[in-house]
Amino acid sequence: MITELEYLIQKFLDGETSGKEERTLKRLLEDTTADEYSEVKAYFGFTTNEKQKDEIPFDFREFTFGVVDNSILLNKNRSLKRVLWIAAVGVILITGTFFIKLFSPERPAKQKYSEQELREGLLNTQKALTIFTENLNESISGIESIGSLNESNN
Amino acid sequence: MTPERFYETIEPFKEKLYGFAFRMLGNREDTKDALQDVLLKLWKMRFEIDIGRVESLAMTIMKNVCVDRLREKKKLNGHISETPEINGYTLTNFGDKDLVKRVGEEIKNLPEMQRMIIDMKDIQGYSYEEIGEITGLNINAIRVNVSRARKKLINIFRKEVTNDYGT
Numbered sequence: 001m002i003t004e005l006e007y008l009i010q011k012f013l014d015g016e017t018s019g020k021e022e023r024t025l026k027r028l029l030e031d032t033t034a035d036e037y038s039e040v041k042a043y044f045g046f047t048t049n050e051k052q053k054d055e056i057p058f059d060f061r062e063f064t065f066g067v068v069d070n071s072i073l074l075n076k077n078r079s080l081k082r083v084l085w086i087a088a089v090g091v092i093l094i095t096g097t098f099f100i101k102l103f104s105p106e107r108p109a110k111q112k113y114s115e116q117e118l119r120e121g122l123l124n125t126q127k128a129l130t131i132f133t134e135n136l137n138e139s140i141s142g143i144e145s146i147g148s149l150n151e152s153n154n
Numbered sequence: 155m156t157p158e159r160f161y162e163t164i165e166p167f168k169e170k171l172y173g174f175a176f177r178m179l180g181n182r183e184d185t186k187d188a189l190q191d192v193l194l195k196l197w198k199m200r201f202e203i204d205i206g207r208v209e210s211l212a213m214t215i216m217k218n219v220c221v222d223r224l225r226e227k228k229k230l231n232g233h234i235s236e237t238p239e240i241n242g243y244t245l246t247n248f249g250d251k252d253l254v255k256r257v258g259e260e261i262k263n264l265p266e267m268q269r270m271i272i273d274m275k276d277i278q279g280y281s282y283e284e285i286g287e288i289t290g291l292n293i294n295a296i297r298v299n300v301s302r303a304r305k306k307l308i309n310i311f312r313k314e315v316t317n318d319y320g321t
Contacts, residue, residue, distance in 0.1 A: 065161065067190055067193040
């Protein structure tokens with residue numbers, strides 16, 4: 001017949017023990033003096049020992065703040081880089097546009113007058129030309145009449 | 155979340171994080187780097203963190219960081235046996251330095267998953283459910299890994315104890 005200790009050891013090895021059973025197992029092992037369970041005792045001694053050694057050998061607070069500060073600084077640098085990139089792209093665009101304008105062939109000048117003004121201009125020019133033509137015709141007929149007068153005198 | 159609040163959130167389980175990484179990676183330099191990676195990742199996730207589950211999240215990240223680092227080491231060196239601190243395992247309270255070394259070497263030879271799970275279960279004291287949350291494994295798979303690792307390790311202790319006492 002197996003004892004409670006043997007039963008719990010077997011269960012422990014099978015990974016079937018609950019937390020409560022493991023505590024009972026440890027207590028029973030501490031109480032027993034039998035050599036046959038030394039390896040299980042050693043195992044528990046080992047795991048307890050390992051747990052005690054988890055102490056961090058440096059200032060964790062300082063370490064954490066160092067990591068956080070570095071991360072913040074890195075983010076700031078990233079943001080600064082982003083801004084610099086945007087500024088650089090802006091400068092390149094502006095400079096590029098300036099040089100394209102500078103070296104591109106001249107475009108036809110913009111219309112200085114509106115359509116209405118042009119029409120008025122055209123009408124005035126037509127009127128002026130009509131007056132000019134009338135006057136010219138009158139002058140020509142005047143000269144012709146003088147010419148015919150001279151011929152008759154001769 | 156302020157840096158101070160962040161520190162207060164992590165502080166209660168800092169030893170678990172450090173101890174786990176130290177035993178997995180085997181030297182203090184790598185452990186410090188892994189801890190830094192975990193803190194950085196947690197800080198970046200600070201706005202999405204559920205405070206009630208931050209410990210299991212941190213352990214999950216640490217587990218992944220350790221696995222990545224171990225795989226990287228394996229790739230570089232072909233194996234990971236040259237760590238002078240025997241993967242963090244020492245047995246100074248047993249007085250026998252050879253035993254410390256031998257057990258350390260044996261533990262190092264356990265499969266990665268068994269090593270992780272046994273650390274979480276028997277050293278850190280996590281429940282099966284918590285380990286399931288950290289590793290993403292189901293409880294039966296965890297029990298199987300725990301059982302195999304315990305049997306192997308206790309066998310080693312049995313051999314060592316038998317040799318020491320000459321029985």
